[in-house]
Amino acid sequence: MRGHPWQRLQLQWEGLIAINYAARAAGITRHMRVHEARALCPELQCVHVETIGGDELVDTKDRTKQKACLERYRKACIEILAVLHKAAPQAVIEKASIDEVYMDVTTMVERELRERAQADSCREAETGEGGAHDWEAGGSPVDAFSWGGIVLGGGPLDVGSEFERRLSIGANIACRLRGAVRDQLGFTCSAGIAANKLLAKVASAMNKPNQQTIVPPRAVDEMMRDLPLKKLRNFGGKLGAELAAMGCVTAGQVSALPHGQLTARFGEERAAGIARAVRGYSDEPVQVKELAKSMLAAKSFNATSAPAELDRWLRILADELSHRLTEDGLTHSRAPRTLSLSYRGSNGDRSKCCPAPRPTKEGYTVEALKEAGSILLRKCHDIYPCARLALQASLTTPDLLMWKPQDVASSESLNLNFVALLQASDFYTLPLSDDQGAISRFLTSATGDGGAALPEAPKPKKSGPQQPSIAQMFKRAAAKAPPQGPPPDQAPDAASAQPPAQEASPQSVGDRGASDGVPSNTPDAQAGSVRSPGQREAAQGNAAKSGEGGHTIPLAEGRQGSQDQPGSKSPLLQLPNSAGASLQRQSLQAANDVRSSRPASDAQCNIADRPDAEIAAAGQTELGRGATDTAGVRQPEQSQHPHTRDPGDAGPPGHPDADVAATPCQPPGGVVSSGPAGGAAGAQPECDLTSVDVDEQKRIMREIWLRGQGNAGRPGSGDVGGESASAPAVAGDRSAKRGRVGTAGSGNGAAAKESASKQMRISAMFKAPKKA
DNA sequence: ACGGGTGGAACG
């Protein structure tokens, strides 16, 4: 609703689906009909969700002909994530929903703590005065208390408590983040700052429009006592109903239940989980999560038994899905694994699924998907009368990356986690633009051919000499961009000379949209603007050479003369986000998977609600990490009620407090490290694609991708270290950067093996989905 | 008139 009168609400068909706070104050609620709402507020303006299908020229939203399209909100979500990444480069970010994120800002908090300590000791040395930081005077880089937020249990925060000092820094961060989102995108949000995700989420909802709430551990008991159970995540459904049947409406009431009653009803394990949750304890880690694992296009309609009707809807669903899938493939280098058709038929909701069809050289066409859907549909014998159809694809995880968890900077010393939940309820009331968006355009311009908007696919031609190498493609593209691109004669050959050091490009392609405060709505810019933490780190490490927005990846094809010589430079491509981004994102995911098996404390932010979303954050001490903590910070606070810990002395079975070997955190040499080794490993890019037109970048990425797909079916193609230009190397590990791409040759055997195996997985990714 | 998406657990 940015820039629009508060009266505007969002409408879907006849019902209101997003109600801003001003309208709520007027008594308008969700699901109200327009005329009902207007009775309460005559000047009310409603905006319909964007739709696809039907006749686009007739502006009337027709439920019987069109389906809602949420693309705008997915894009906005990506924009928000990009802003958060930029504003909090070290944070672990978990996208919890389209308008919520959790952020673990532990490392940022600890860095701040270290800097303050350092400043203190400097001052002490200079002035001879005491070194204690003057928290209240705000002499720190960031004044701890100017942006705090609402402190539960009564403020201000206690500067005598280390934990509360951490919370205050977390609150500063949350506040800065909210400001960045608001300034750059126009969305307001709320936040909760607490010791774990559970508390942060609850807190973020406590003071709603555009505020943030801090939960010091001392306030938890009171906070939980009267908290309605439904406000607790996972307690809103059946579980909540069962507990209600046992006479419990608040979390406190459940806490007060006799021990045996819970276990009798739910069993030992589940009861323990419930008991912990209602007391505000949680050790669920914040996990790097930004990529959707599945995609769904669905439509409900009046029950019909006409096959042609279903066929028509199926086409519309396939159309939407095909474009989303193609876009996803291009930006994240992955493909759908399964395709499933869900329907509401005579026996209720059912589904059928099959391996996803492989993309043709047109990418994912409407036809391919629709055909697959039709086949599934024929297997549904109880489908008529049908009142709903949904086409869903599960996506492969691009496990391109095999970084060890310890390679990932953000996995270091987690003593305090923060989660930011970004909720933009106003999200759903974004004004419509004149531009209907890419998907609509596809539909209107090419009814029978959803691929019309895609560029002409190059003939895959068996890897003949006439097919330009990937390196050549990029080189040519770069050469075609004279204004910014390096002179053609300076773009070195893939196998020979080293390029001159790249100047840091002022801005990545992906940054352009958000950095100037003008939200960009083009798919290209959007896709490019997301950056994983890992990618950011890599970008920082190589900033001087690579340019901030690009990601350097080694080129797989062709022989590389000096592959195994230490310090030799492998030819590298400078890609704008896309493939490189997913690489590192995955590695972080892997790291987090590991981390989740040990005790981790978390904190969380919660950004919610448009005209004002909100951020919640939580902080807490981590248990189970000892002297190996790389930060060297020993937490004295464990007795101070870190809320990831169980109330009792002895943790219940499976409690994370159990001994867990601490994983020493090593800098990811060559990837994140900026030291000599890392610097050497970071070979110069062959050409800087950030200077190339975005469309051209996409076209190339698409070609690479399709090439890989095309090879998939051919036996023997796409092999590791092959000479063919089939599978592009998309790798970011150290050994690859040393030029060991695709070979299992000399040098460190293990490293070579690792590299080879990685290469294999990369190739596999470009092949057909399993069991195609 | 609870529509349109997501993610995850459980189960055969």
Next chain:
DNA sequence: TCGTTCCAC
């Protein structure tokens, strides 16, 4: 491991 259903949000 796969296909399917159910659940929660």
